[in-house]
Amino acid sequence: MAITVDALPTPSLLLDQGRLDRNIATMRTHLAALGVGFRPHLKTAKSLDVALRAMHGASGPAIVSTLREAAFFAARGVRDLLYGVGITPQKLDEVGAIRSRYGADLAIIVDNLAQAEAVAHWSTTQAHPLPVLIEIDSDGHRSGVRPDDAATLVAIGRALHAGGAILRGVLTHAGGSYALDRPDALAAAADAERDAVVGAAAILRAAGLPCPVVSMGSTPTARFARDLTGVTEVRCGVFMFGDLVQAGIGSCGIADIAISVLTTVIGHQRAKGWIITDAGWMALSRDRGTSKQRVDQFYGVVCDPGGLPIPDLVVVDANQEHGIVAVRPGSAGILPDLPVGTRLRILPNHACATGAPYDAYHVIGEAGTVVARWPRFNGW
Amino acid sequence: MAITVDALPTPSLLLDQGRLDRNIATMRTHLAALGVGFRPHLKTAKSLDVALRAMHGASGPAIVSTLREAAFFAARGVRDLLYGVGITPQKLDEVGAIRSRYGADLAIIVDNLAQAEAVAHWSTTQAHPLPVLIEIDSDGHRSGVRPDDAATLVAIGRALHAGGAILRGVLTHAGGSYALDRPDALAAAADAERDAVVGAAAILRAAGLPCPVVSMGSTPTARFARDLTGVTEVRCGVFMFGDLVQAGIGSCGIADIAISVLTTVIGHQRAKGWIITDAGWMALSRDRGTSKQRVDQFYGVVCDPGGLPIPDLVVVDANQEHGIVAVRPGSAGILPDLPVGTRLRILPNHACATGAPYDAYHVIGEAGTVVARWPRFNGW
Numbered sequence: 001m002a003i004t005v006d007a008l009p010t011p012s013l014l015l016d017q018g019r020l021d022r023n024i025a026t027m028r029t030h031l032a033a034l035g036v037g038f039r040p041h042l043k044t045a046k047s048l049d050v051a052l053r054a055m056h057g058a059s060g061p062a063i064v065s066t067l068r069e070a071a072f073f074a075a076r077g078v079r080d081l082l083y084g085v086g087i088t089p090q091k092l093d094e095v096g097a098i099r100s101r102y103g104a105d106l107a108i109i110v111d112n113l114a115q116a117e118a119v120a121h122w123s124t125t126q127a128h129p130l131p132v133l134i135e136i137d138s139d140g141h142r143s144g145v146r147p148d149d150a151a152t153l154v155a156i157g158r159a160l161h162a163g164g165a166i167l168r169g170v171l172t173h174a175g176g177s178y179a180l181d182r183p184d185a186l187a188a189a190a191d192a193e194r195d196a197v198v199g200a201a202a203i204l205r206a207a208g209l210p211c212p213v214v215s216m217g218s219t220p221t222a223r224f225a226r227d228l229t230g231v232t233e234v235r236c237g238v239f240m241f242g243d244l245v246q247a248g249i250g251s252c253g254i255a256d257i258a259i260s261v262l263t264t265v266i267g268h269q270r271a272k273g274w275i276i277t278d279a280g281w282m283a284l285s286r287d288r289g290t291s292k293q294r295v296d297q298f299y300g301v302v303c304d305p306g307g308l309p310i311p312d313l314v315v316v317d318a319n320q321e322h323g324i325v326a327v328r329p330g331s332a333g334i335l336p337d338l339p340v341g342t343r344l345r346i347l348p349n350h351a352c353a354t355g356a357p358y359d360a361y362h363v364i365g366e367a368g369t370v371v372a373r374w375p376r377f378n379g380w
Numbered sequence: 381m382a383i384t385v386d387a388l389p390t391p392s393l394l395l396d397q398g399r400l401d402r403n404i405a406t407m408r409t410h411l412a413a414l415g416v417g418f419r420p421h422l423k424t425a426k427s428l429d430v431a432l433r434a435m436h437g438a439s440g441p442a443i444v445s446t447l448r449e450a451a452f453f454a455a456r457g458v459r460d461l462l463y464g465v466g467i468t469p470q471k472l473d474e475v476g477a478i479r480s481r482y483g484a485d486l487a488i489i490v491d492n493l494a495q496a497e498a499v500a501h502w503s504t505t506q507a508h509p510l511p512v513l514i515e516i517d518s519d520g521h522r523s524g525v526r527p528d529d530a531a532t533l534v535a536i537g538r539a540l541h542a543g544g545a546i547l548r549g550v551l552t553h554a555g556g557s558y559a560l561d562r563p564d565a566l567a568a569a570a571d572a573e574r575d576a577v578v579g580a581a582a583i584l585r586a587a588g589l590p591c592p593v594v595s596m597g598s599t600p601t602a603r604f605a606r607d608l609t610g611v612t613e614v615r616c617g618v619f620m621f622g623d624l625v626q627a628g629i630g631s632c633g634i635a636d637i638a639i640s641v642l643t644t645v646i647g648h649q650r651a652k653g654w655i656i657t658d659a660g661w662m663a664l665s666r667d668r669g670t671s672k673q674r675v676d677q678f679y680g681v682v683c684d685p686g687g688l689p690i691p692d693l694v695v696v697d698a699n700q701e702h703g704i705v706a707v708r709p710g711s712a713g714i715l716p717d718l719p720v721g722t723r724l725r726i727l728p729n730h731a732c733a734t735g736a737p738y739d740a741y742h743v744i745g746e747a748g749t750v751v752a753r754w755p756r757f758n759g760w
Contacts, residue, residue, distance in 0.1 A: 009447075010468070011760055043700060065701045067389075085658060085701045086646035088390070089721045111647050114720040142702055143647050143656050175699065266466035267491050267523050276523050278465060283760075286666035286733055319555065320423060320732055321445045321465045322522055340494040341469045352700055353666055357736045357758040378737040378758075380391055380663075 002369040005305050006343060008362055010264040011283035013354070014345060015050075015361035016307065017371065019258035020240060024054050027222065027239050034228045039063050039082065039215065041237025044352045047361060048076050049374035054240055063235050066380050067094050074104035081106045082215075084171075084235070086135060086143055089118040096128050107131040107168055111144050116156045120163025131166040133213060134204075138196035139189070141175035147196040150203045157209040169213025169232070170204065172197045177220035181249050181294060186224035193221050198230035223251045241351040244301060248293035254301065254309060260345040261300070261354065262362075263323060265338050273335050274316075275325040279346055281318040285353035299323065300346040306368055307345050310336060315346055382749040385685050386723060388742055390644040391663035393734070394725060395430075395741035396687065397751065399638035400620060404434050407602065407619050414608045419443050419462065419595065421617025424732045427741060428456050429754035434620055443615050446760050447474050454484035461486045462595075464551070464615070466515060466523055469498040476508050487511040487548055491524050496536045500543025511546040513593060514584075518576035519569070521555035527576040530583045537589040549593025549612070550584065552577040557600035561629050561674060566604035573601050578610035603631045621731040624681060628673035640687060640725040641680070641734065642742070643703060645718050653715050654696075655705040659726055661698040665733035679703065680726040686748055687725050690716060695726055 005014065031038045040054040043065035051073060055062055060080030064070045070083050071094075079102075083095065087108040099106050110116045110132055123129045134156050137144030145152050161167040174193035180186050193216045204211040216228075217235035228234065241259040242252035263279030281299065290297040299315035302325055312333025317324040323346070327333040338344070348354040356378055365371035385394065404420075411418045420434040423445035431453060435442055440460030444450045450463050451474075459482075463475065467488040479486050490496050490512055503509045514536055517524030525532050541547040554573035560566050573596045584591040596608075597615030608614065621639040622632035643659035661679065670677040679695035682705055692713025697704040703726070707713040718724070728734040736758055745751035 009474070009760060010470070086656065088644040088646055088658060090390070090644060094389070112720060115647070118720070137649070140652075142699055142704070143649070264468040264470060266468055267495070269517070269523070272520075276466065278468060281667075281733070282736065286668075287661075288666075319522055324522070340492060340498070353661070356662065359759050379739050380389060380737075 004369055005262055008262055010262050011279040012262040012362050013358040014260045014262050014364055016258040016364045018366050019256055023240050023242060023256060023258060031234050034225060036228045036231050037233035039233045039235045041235050042069055042073060044237040044241055046355065046378060047374050047376040067091060068380050070106055071098050072377060074098050074102035079104050083108050086111055087115055087119065092122040095130065096126060107133060109133045109135045109171060110156060111135040113156055113159055116159040120159055120165045124164035129164055129166045131168040132160050133169050133171040136170050136172040136197050136200045138172040138193045139174050139176035144172060147200045153200055153203050154207045157204045161209050167210050169211045169215060170197050170200045171215040174218045174221045177218050178249065183224060183250060186220050187226055190221035190225035194228055194231055219246060220249050220251045238351050243351040244297045244347055244349045245289035248290050248295060257347050259351050260307060260347050263344050263346060265340055265342040267340060273326050275338055277323040277325055277344060278321060279323045280321045282320050282357055284318060284346060284348050285350060287350035287353035289349045297349060300348050303345040303347060305343040305345060384749055385642055388642055390642050391659040392642040392742050393738040394640045394642050394744055396638040396744045398746050399636055403620050403622060403636060403638060411614050414605060416608045416611050417613035419613050419615045421615055422449055422453060424617040424621055426735065426758060427754050427756040430620065447471060448760050450486055451478050452757060454478050454482035459484050463488050466491055467495055472502040475510065476506060487513060489513045489515045489551060490536060491515040493536055493539055496539040500539055500545045504544035509544055509546050511548040512540050513549050513551040516550050516552040516577050516580045518552040518573045519554050519556035524552060527580045533580055533583050534587045537584045541589050547590050549591045549595065550577050550580045551595040554598045554601045557598050558629065563604060563630060566600050567606055570601035570605035574608055574611055599626060600629050600631045618731050623731040624677045624727055624729045625669035628670050628675060634689060637727050639731050640727050643724050643726060645720055645722040647720060653706050655718055657703040657705055657724060658701060659703045660701045662700050662737055664698060664726060664728050665730060667730035667733035669729045677729060680728050683725040683727060685723040685725060
C-alpha cells in the first residue's frame with residue numbers, strides 16, 4: 001500500500017530518491033568525462049543504501065570521516081576505503097583491526113612527521129604495512145603540508161616508505177571553495193587544487209618515492225573542474241543530497257536538493273507573523289552556513305508537503321524542538337494560512353549536519369509516496 | 381581496573397559525575413527553599429542514569445521534549461511525564477498509546493483553540509481523557525497565549541474542560557532569559573515569568589475552571605528566582621550539565637560544567653598558530669550561543685585531560701571532523717606545545733546540542749577515572 005508523508009511522524013528526515021539518483025548520475029558522468037576516478041564521501045549519508053547507489057561497485061571505492069563509518073562499511077563489503085581525517089597514534093590498532101577483520105584495504109592520511117613515524121613504527125612492529133596518503137594544504141583552509149614545502153613532503157614520504165608503511169600518494173581538499181559562488185572562481189579553485197596535489201606528487205616522485213594516487217575533491221571543485229590532468233581520483237559527498245549552502249555556492253539548484261525535514265504546524269503567533277512548527281534546531285541542525293552567503297536562508301527554506309518551495313517562506317529562528325516560520329525579512333512575501341496540523345518540508349542549510357540526530361531516511365519515490373526506510377547511523 | 385580518559389576513543393562525550401551530582405543537589409536545595417516542586421527536563425540528558433539522579437524518585441516527575449523521550453522513560457518506570465512541545469493532532473494516538481501501554485500519566489500542552497478542540501475530540505471519541513496544560517507566553521520568546529489574553533485563555537480552558545479532556549493547569553518557559561547576564565535582570569525575569577503564569581492561572585480560576593498546576597522554568601530563571609509564590613513547580617534541564625552559554629549568563633561557573641568532549645591532537649599549522657584536533661562541529665555541535673554573549677567562547681574552551689582550562693585556548697573554528705585550536709583572538713595567551721597524540725577536553729557552548737551524535741556518556745569519577753558508560757539516545 002502506498003503511504004504518503006502524511007503518515008510519517010514529525011520531525012522526520014526525507015530523502016527524494018529521484019533527485020538523489022540524478023545528482024549521483026550527473027557527478028559520475030562529469031567525472032568520467034574528465035577521465036578521473038570517483039571516490040564518494042560517505043560522511044554525509046552514513047547509510048549503506050545510499051553508499052551502494054553512489055559507489056562504482058559494492059566494494060567501493062569510498063572515503064569516510066570516522067572509524068565507525070570505516071568499520072560499518074567494511075563489515076558490509078566495502079573493501080577500498082580511505083579514512084580522511086589525520087590519524088592519531090591511538091587509532092592505529094583500530095585501523096589494523098578493521099583491515100584484518102574484514103579484509104578491507106583501509107588507507108589513512110598524515111600531514112606531519114610525528115604521525116608518519118608513528119604509522120611506520122606500528123607497521124613494522126605489527127608486521128602489517130599500512131597504506132598512507134600525505135595530506136596537502138591546497139588553500140590554507142585546514143590541515144596538510146604546503147605543496148611547495150618539498151623538505152617536509154619528502155621527509156614524511158621517506159619516513160613512511162623507508163619505515164615500513166606503504167606510501168600510496170597525496171590527497172587534498174579545497175575546503176576554501178565553500179566561500180565562493182562564481183563559476184569562474186570555482187573553476188579556478190579546482191585548477192589550484194589540482195595544481196597543488198599534482199605538484200606535490202611530482203616532488204615525491206622526483207625524490208624517488210612512489211605516488212600512485214593523486215586525490216582531490218570537494219563538492220564545489222568537483223562540480224566546476226574543467227581539466228584534471230594528473231589527478232587520479234576525485235572525492236566528494238554532499239553533492240548526493242545537495243543543500244542550501246551548496247545551492248548558494250552554485251553546486252546545485254534548489255530543485256536538486258534531495259534531503260528535507262518533514263514537520264507539522266503546532267501553533268501561531270499571529271501578531272508577529274510567526275507559524276510555529278515541531279522542527280527546531282535539533283531537527284534542522286544549528287548550521288547557519290547560508291548566513292555568510294549572498295542569500296541568507298536562515299534555518300531553512302519552507303516547502304509544501306510535495307517539496308515545492310513556498311515563496312519567501314523561511315524558518316527565521318529555531319529553538320531545540322520549535323521552528324519559527326515567517327516571511328523572509330525584507331521580502332514582499334505574504335504569510336500563507338497554514339492551520340495547526342499542516343505538514344511542511346524544510347530544505348536545510350547543510351545536509352551533513354542535519355542528519356546527526358536521525359536514525360533513518362524516509363525515502364520518497366517519484367510519485368511522492370514513501371517507498372523505503374533506509375537506516376543511518378552517527379557517532380564515532 | 382581503573383581506566384583513565386587516555387584509554388577512550390576520540391571524540392568521546394565525558395560527564396563528570398561529581399559536578400553533575402553537585403549541580404543537581406544545588407538546584408534541588410534552592411527550589412525546596414522556595415517551596416516549589418521540581419520537574420527536571422530530560423531533553424538535555426536523554427539518559428535513564430542521569431534521569432534517576434535528577435528526578436525526585438524513579439517515577440518522576442519529569443518533562444520531555446519528544447515523544448521518543450516520553451516512550452523511553454515511560455517504558456523504564458517514569459510515570460509522571462509532561463511532553464513540553466505543543467501537540468499536533470497527528471501525535472494524539474501515540475500519546476494515548478504511551479499512556480495506556482506503560483500506565484504513564486503523560487500530559488500534553490496546547491496554546492490555541494484548534495489544538496484544544498482536537499485534544500477534546502480525541503479524548504471523547506477514545507474515551508480516554510488526556511491531561512492538558514495551557515502554554516503561556518511570558519516574554520514573547522516563542523509559543524503560548526499572552527497572559528493578559530483572558531478571552532483566548534478561557535476559550536481554550538473551556539474547550540478542554542467541557543470537551544472531555546482534563547484541564548490540568550498552565551505552564552510557561554522564560555526563554556528570553558537566555559539573553560540576560562546580570563543577576564538583577566535574571567531575578568526580574570523570574571518574577572515576570574512567575575507573574576505571567578500565576579496571573580493566567582487566576583484568570584482560569586476566576587472563570588470557574590480548574591488549574592491545579594502552575595508550572596514555570598528555564599535554567600536561568602530557576603537559578604535566580606527569589607520568590608515563587610503561586611507557582612507549583614519549576615522545570616529546567618541544562619543546569620544538570622551546565623555549559624558555556626549558561627556560564628556566560630551566570631547560571632553556573634566554568635568549573636561547574638559537567639560535560640566535555642575528549643579529543644586528540646592530530647596535527648599543527650605552526651605558521652598560523654593552529655593545533656588541529658579530531659573534534660570538529662559534529663563532535664562539539666554547530667551551536668555558537670556564546671557568540672552573542674560578552675565573552676565569545678568560539679567552538680569551546682580547551683582544557684587539559686583532567687578538565688582544567690588551559691588559559692586563553694579555545695576552538696576558534698571547526699569543520700565536520702576537525703577542530704582548530706588557537707589562542708583566543710586578542711588575548712595575550714601563549715600557544716602551548718601540544719604534540720600529536722595529546723588528549724584535550726573541550727567545554728561546549730550548549731550541552732543539549734553537543735549530545736546529538738553520541739550514543740553514550742563516559743562517566744568520570746572523582747579520581748579522574750572512567751567509572752561508567754551511561755547510554756543516551758536521540759531522534760524522535
